[in-house]
Amino acid sequence: MKNKHTYMTLKLVLVGLCVYAYNSSKNIPPKNVQPNSIIEKKVDSLLSLMSLEEKIGQMSQIRHFDSLADQEILAGRIGSVIHTLGPNPGEGAMGWQAKFTELQEKALSTRLGIPLLFGVDAVHGQNTFEGATVFPHNIALGATRNDKLVEEAATITAIEAQATGFNWVFSPCVAIPFNEKWGRVYEAFSENTALTQKLSRASIKGHQGNLSKTNTVMATAKHYVGDGATDFGTEGGNTTLTMQDINDHLLPPYRDAVKQGVGSVMVSFNKLSGIDMHAHKTLITDTLKTSMGFDGIVVTDWKGYTKFGRNKIINAGVDMAMAVDGDLFEFQEGLKRGVAYDSVPIERVNDAVKRILRQKYRLGLFENPFPDSTLISKIGISAHRDKARQIVRESLVLLKNESNLLPIDKQTEKIVVVGEHANNSGLQSGGWTIEWQGVNENYKGATTILEGVQKTAKGNVVYDADGTGNHLDADVAIVVVGETPYAEFFGDIGGETDTYQLTLTKAHQEYIKTYTENDIKTVVVLVSGRPLVVTEQINQSDAFVAAWLPGSEGDGIAQVLFGEYNFNGKLPHSWPKSVEDFNHKYGPNFWDKSITPLYEFGYGLKY
Missing domain, CATH: 3.20.20.300 (Glycoside hydrolase, family 3, N-terminal domain)
Structure with missing residues (x-):
């Protein structure tokens, strides 16, 4: 050679x-x-x-x-x-x-x-x-x-x-x-x-x-x-x-x-x-x-x-x-x-x-x-992952925080983390991850949202993967919902594959209902590649976070939920209020004022 x-x-x-x-x-x-x-x-x-x-x-x-x-x-x-x-x-x-x-x-x-x-x-x-x-x-x-x-x-x-x-x-x-x-x-x-x-x-x-x-x-x-x-x-x-x-x-x-x-x-x-x-x-x-x-x-x-x-x-x-x-x-x-x-x-x-x-x-x-x-x-070294984790933290957009549920007290006695997206680095990373269309399982070197919560919280953390509601004695529920990975035309809504939708799946809607209807303080973390129509779920929850597709460092989300860092993110897109917002060529956006969004471009709360 x-x-x-x-x-x-x-x-x-x-x-x-x-x-x-x-x-x-x-x-x-x-x-x-x-x-x-x-x-x-x-x-x-x-x-x-x-x-x-x-x-x-x-x-x-x-x-x-x-x-x-x-x-x-x-x-x-x-x-x-x-x-x-x-x-x-x-x-x-x-x-x-x-x-x-x-x-x-x-x-x-x-x-x-x-x-x-x-x-x-x-x-x-x-x-x-x-x-x-x-x-x-x-x-x-x-x-x-x-x-x-x-x-x-x-x-x-x-x-x-x-x-x-x-x-x-x-x-x-x-x-x-x-x-x-x-x-x-x-x-x-x-x-x-x-x-x-x-x-x-x-x-x-x-x-x-x-x-x-x-x-x-x-x-x-x-x-x-x-x-x-x-x-x-x-x-x-x-x-x-x-x-x-x-x-x-x-x-x-x-x-x-x-x-x-x-x-x-x-x-x-x-x-x-x-x-x-x-x-x-x-x-x-x-x-x-x-x-x-x-x-x-x-x-x-x-x-x-x-x-x-x-x-x-x-x-x-x-x-x-x-x-x-x-x-x-x-x-x-x-x-x-x-x-x-x-x-x-x-x-x-x-x-x-x-x-x-x-x-x-x-x-x-x-x-x-x-x-x-x-x-x-230098591939995947801690310094690189630290930078990715910082970006996760600074990208999170807080859409709602009723009764100041967030930040969650680290000493909370029992926290239930709900949903398959919480414990799956493939789901949290979206398309163009390992494979063209992404993967639906954990991959090497990544940290999930659940792992981040388990590392950060001091009380008892339990996991409810499919929203069965077996932990209705929890003090706080962190419900992680969202889209499954896609890339290019496979992710078009109403396209030739017709797989994806502007709303959460029925199953994910039920995850949220299971805990909110039983008076459990609920934080919803939305993992998605775009703003979705989740007006009803925002109204149901005590706090709602747009987490986008955070990539390999899911623990950055927990660091913000538990107050180690404040929310910093601002919406890069106008947020739709209803499916009807998309009856025309375009959805609500910064340039077209004919559709009133649920949240304007640039919206984002802090503690």
Whole structure:
């Protein structure tokens, strides 16, 4: 392995010397030149050596376990590798690094030795790796309103992502949700544009830091544009906002992302007034690239090439295709034919490849292409978990506290904790946790809400998993209810799966009734990826807390319930009062005053 690495390093040095010679021949001074100027010369030099097949290869992204992965990488026909739904790269972080090192060595052994980008959906920590720190989802970060915490969470995510072999994350989501029926509300920070701008800047800064260092990653602003503002909250649906509304409400976070130097932008599944966003040249090329000055990579979402118009999306300005699930041949051969028959200008291909190479140089991959094994020891360390726990505490929103039930006295004689969500780290973490759709069981390294209560309270703590009411002698009931994990369109309410609803399940409603109707002082903790219609349950309870999806550090909730810390969170979304609030295209939100919410954006009590 060491000899291979030495060979690869020498090869990269030789490439650098060739670039130096090119610069010298053009009378370009090798010193006292802005780094970006040097990178541009390197990019132009390397591009001039590439065949069309190699260029299209740089525009291709596949999964590490695809059957042709090794063969295509060795042939120089792949520019990026993604890890997502499917088998893990190896056993433990060392196994993950070993797999990506093996693939990188194959890429570096090709004629031009161009290193690979390794991408992952690390949207709330390195959430694909069991044992990593899993942060609260972005909706909870929006509730903190704390850009410093967001930056720190992103910095930790970058470290733990690099520790598992990745140099590119598909985060942050900078959508502005207009309807809680959308299954991705929790991936966004807020319905408020200004708050989203502030937290997006912080997230990109934290992820990217000094981009060439081995503890930082390339970030991705997504999904461009209008994904959260589709009619009726349908994932991949039609966004019928006016261009003025899009400019005022949806584009500002992207402008800030570009100013912050974000390395990539992912295009959205939705249509904009009937035009697929993947093929929307006006917004991709004219607005994002030309007007905003974005010089990074525009990447498709899943199978975007074949879904949204093939070469039409390349001409619209897309630079890299997630060529997965059989799309690789379709993409590479289709684009090759497009160039051959003049339907895709070679200048468009060259522009795409330059953008990809530019980011690889900025990441320092030509100098340091391999994962840093020293970072493995930092995965899930106590300092990282402490930061995640702080975010949990600061994200909790107190909606009601009748008779000052909260904070709960630690000396309370008997406390009953109710509901399966109280003792299940998978349920409390939501989608994009270990698996794409999340998991319904405990995972390694996490602490549940029940464990937090047991650790914090001094009296007798008992657990009623299914709300049977066997502990009606309790002094206080902490009833934990909410949604089960989902991701993307699976979480749409009223969508094709039709699994989720705007209200609590009948079973969870009964958990609350069982204790409130027996005059037990009851605190309801709602674990959800969005505001739900719980007006009746708020009225029934003595205290009600919106806990969002807290991630791996569930004990942070107990710390606030028992008064070790005060409530800090403010609603990042308007809170609906009835299901009827959603009879129109949008639910109650900061911008539309036609629907009066139960609680306004920004509401939140303290003790």
